[in-house]
Amino acid sequence: xxxxxxxxxxxxxxxxxxxxxxxxxxxxxxxxxxxxxxxxxxxxxxxxxxxxxxxxxxxxxxxxxxxxxxxxxxxxxxxxxxxxxxxxxxxxxxxxxxxxxxxxxxxxxxxxxxxxxxxxxxxxxxxxxxxxxxxxxxxxxxxxxxxxxxxxxxxxxxxxxxxxxxxxxxxxxxxxxxxxxxxxxxxxxxxxxxxxxxxxxxxxxxxxxxxxxxxxxxxxxxxxxxxxxxxxxxxxxxxxxxxxxxxxxxxxxxxxxxxxxxxxxxxxxxxxxx
Amino acid sequence: xxxxxxxxxxxxxxxxxxxxxxxxxxxxxxxxxxxxxxxxxxxxxxxxxxxxxxxxxxxxxxxxxxxxxxxxxxxxxxxxxxxxxxxxxxxxxxxxxxxxxxxxxxxxxxxxxxxxxxxxxxxxxxxxxxxxxxxxxxxxxxxxxxxxxxxxxxxxxxxxxxxxxxxxxxxxxxxxxxxxxxxxxxxxxxxxxxxxxxxxxxxxxxxxxxxxxxxxxxxxxxxxxxxxxxxxxxxxxxxxxxxxxxxxxxxxxxxxxxxxxxxxxxxxxxxxxxxxxxxxxxxxxxxxxxxxxxxxxxxxxxxxxxxxxxxxxxxxxxxxxxxxxxxxxxxxxxxxxxxxxxxxxxxxxxxx
Ligand SMILES: Nc1ncnc2c1ncn2[C@@H]1O[C@H](COP(=O)(O)OP(=O)(O)OP(=O)(O)O)[C@@H](O)[C@H]1O
Ligand SMILES: [Mg+2]
Numbered sequence: 001x002x003x004x005x006x007x008x009x010x011x012x013x014x015x016x017x018x019x020x021x022x023x024x025x026x027x028x029x030x031x032x033x034x035x036x037x038x039x040x041x042x043x044x045x046x047x048x049x050x051x052x053x054x055x056x057x058x059x060x061x062x063x064x065x066x067x068x069x070x071x072x073x074x075x076x077x078x079x080x081x082x083x084x085x086x087x088x089x090x091x092x093x094x095x096x097x098x099x100x101x102x103x104x105x106x107x108x109x110x111x112x113x114x115x116x117x118x119x120x121x122x123x124x125x126x127x128x129x130x131x132x133x134x135x136x137x138x139x140x141x142x143x144x145x146x147x148x149x150x151x152x153x154x155x156x157x158x159x160x161x162x163x164x165x166x167x168x169x170x171x172x173x174x175x176x177x178x179x180x181x182x183x184x185x186x187x188x189x190x191x192x193x194x195x196x197x198x199x200x201x202x203x204x205x206x207x208x209x210x211x212x213x214x215x216x217x218x219x220x221x222x223x224x225x226x227x228x229x230x231x232x233x234x235x236x237x238x239x240x241x242x243x244x245x246x247x248x249x250x251x252x253x254x255x256x257x258x259x260x261x262x263x264x265x266x267x268x269x270x271x272x273x274x
Numbered sequence: 275x276x277x278x279x280x281x282x283x284x285x286x287x288x289x290x291x292x293x294x295x296x297x298x299x300x301x302x303x304x305x306x307x308x309x310x311x312x313x314x315x316x317x318x319x320x321x322x323x324x325x326x327x328x329x330x331x332x333x334x335x336x337x338x339x340x341x342x343x344x345x346x347x348x349x350x351x352x353x354x355x356x357x358x359x360x361x362x363x364x365x366x367x368x369x370x371x372x373x374x375x376x377x378x379x380x381x382x383x384x385x386x387x388x389x390x391x392x393x394x395x396x397x398x399x400x401x402x403x404x405x406x407x408x409x410x411x412x413x414x415x416x417x418x419x420x421x422x423x424x425x426x427x428x429x430x431x432x433x434x435x436x437x438x439x440x441x442x443x444x445x446x447x448x449x450x451x452x453x454x455x456x457x458x459x460x461x462x463x464x465x466x467x468x469x470x471x472x473x474x475x476x477x478x479x480x481x482x483x484x485x486x487x488x489x490x491x492x493x494x495x496x497x498x499x500x501x502x503x504x505x506x507x508x509x510x511x512x513x514x515x516x517x518x519x520x521x522x523x524x525x526x527x528x529x530x531x532x533x534x535x536x537x538x539x540x541x542x543x544x545x546x547x548x549x550x551x552x553x554x555x556x557x558x559x560x561x562x563x564x565x566x567x568x569x570x571x572x573x574x575x576x577x578x579x580x581x582x583x584x585x586x587x588x589x590x591x592x593x594x595x596x597x598x599x600x601x602x603x604x605x606x607x608x609x610x611x612x613x614x615x616x617x618x619x620x621x622x623x624x625x626x
């Protein structure tokens with residue numbers, strides 16, 4: 001035991017400097033005025049933005065569900081292919097991620113604009129133009145596009161490790177294809193689902209670039225709100241910290257509810273009661 | 275209809291990547307029988323079970339269950355359960371739920387499940403382990419859970435793929451007796467895979483010896499041991515001395531440099547044959563009293579008997595089992611009675 005303590009030391013220092021201290025500072029700012037006195041005024045003011053927070057949670061939720069719906073079958077199919085095809089598919093998913101985030105989102109702007117690529121293309125057939133940019137749909141699309149790999153990668157990882165002899169064992173014991181899915185595949189991929197949801201939901205909730213570029217000014221999200229508090233004209237780091245803190249707590253609650261949901265499904269006998 | 279055929283394979287051919295794994299397998303398995311597939315590693319035993327279980331589709335040939343062709347029936351609709359070679363227990367479920375799995379799918383009431391699971395736990399000697407995480411069980415314990423999980427469904431046919439492979443000798447013997455008892459009591463048809471010939475001989479009603487995707491011989495354990503159809507079966511079922519010989523005429527064979535009386539007939543005159551003699555059928559005597567002369571090369575204590583190697587004057591190594599010690603280097607005579615000389619047709623050259 002004593003041996004392993006020394007190598008861990010640099011990481012503990014690292015974590016203290018880059019994780020714990022910033023967290024404490026956020027909390028400190030959230031509970032002080034700009035002159036440094038204690039107050040809960042900032043937290044109370046967060047109440048004014050409840051609709052924005054709810055909308056952000058909702059859009060992030062929709063994006064996460066879509067990512068799961070698209071990513072799960074994709075990851076499954078990919079995991080069942082031969083290694084060459086797998087590698088190619090994996091590359092194709094990762095490729096957009098090598099492009100700058102802003103650029104990726106910007107390209108969606110040019111596609112979705114009122115006289116953008118898509119509307120012009122549809123115009124050839126005399127359809128449209130449609131109002132696509134500056135809608136919630138566009139924001140969700142942007143989130144799905146940007147964060148889908150974060151869903152696929154953890155799912156793919158658990159699916160690659162999945163034991164397919166268990167599928168046969170279940171079939172042998174009389175499980176039809178649906179029961180095979182609920183009793184064998186789903187439990188074995190649950191960890192990947194949880195990781196994927198977390199990795200998509202958390203950045204989606206607090207995104208601000210996507211909502212600004214694809215949602216215009218009209219679809220303000222909580223990420224934009226926080227960013228504005230640190231912007232030039234109405235600089236208010238205390239309020240910004242308070243919103244961040246509240247958001248963080250909400251996300252934490254969401255995540256623990258999700259984990260709760262999973263263990264609730266295991267009854268006294270240790271059975272998954274799906 | 276005590277002995278009606280329950281499973282029948284007709285001219286089954288299986289290929290993987292162009293490599294033929296089963297070549298024209300024909301097989302009838304009678305109801306309530308304990309049948310063992312025996313053969314060296316890679317000969318296609320597991321593949322044969324998977325054909326019956328529905329996990330492999332034959333390239334050609336038909337599978338019949340109770341007279342009905344079931345080639346296109348998916349595994350979950352077949353009244354067959356399998357104890358897999360690699361257990362394949364569900365890691366997210368505990369011992370109890372693994373065993374209960376099949377009954378849960380059939381929506382059997384909890385009370386009955388409970389009763390039957392505990393019955394099974396008693397049967398496989400795992401009472402008290404029901405809450406255990408299956409990942410933390412030893413190989414032998416996992417194997418017993420796998421047996422219970424398949425058996426609880428009371429299938430018509432149970433496929434067991436080397437179900438005792440991971441057990442130590444003592445537990446294996448116990449489980450052999452236990453499985454045999456279960457089979458006798460439940461009357462479930464057991465199709466059992468092993469490459470342990472002793473296990474096959476002691477447990478089975480019928481033994482099927484396979485080699486390279488072909489059936490070599492089907493028979494009762496006694497038939498197979500006493501009347502092996504060729505040198506491969508003879509060698510695989512227990513140890514054997516296999517020596518080249520020439521069938522002079524009916525009841526007379528020449529090997530090891532002299533003629534021997536034997537009980538076999540119906541061979542071509544001067545046909546080249548394999549002569550098979552079991553190590554326990556050779557008697558060691560004074561040099562002048564034996565039919566074959568040789569010198570003791572080595573002796574190893576094997577528990578019940580010594581395994582003695584004698585090199586004869588032609589340089590052939592004879593394997594002999596004897597309860598008496600012989601000093602290495604000693605000149606000895608070997609003799610064998612006509613009943614214990616088994617003559618086999620030479621296997622075709624390509625089969626070797
Ligand atoms: N899915 C598969 N794809 C390709 N080849 C396979 C496959 N399954 C089995 N084989 C090959 O078929 C042959 C027979 O395999 P099988 O598993 O039936 O042997 P076995 O008699 O059960 O051997 P063991 O005693 O080692 O379990 C082997 O050469 C094996 O490599
Ligand atoms: Mg096998």
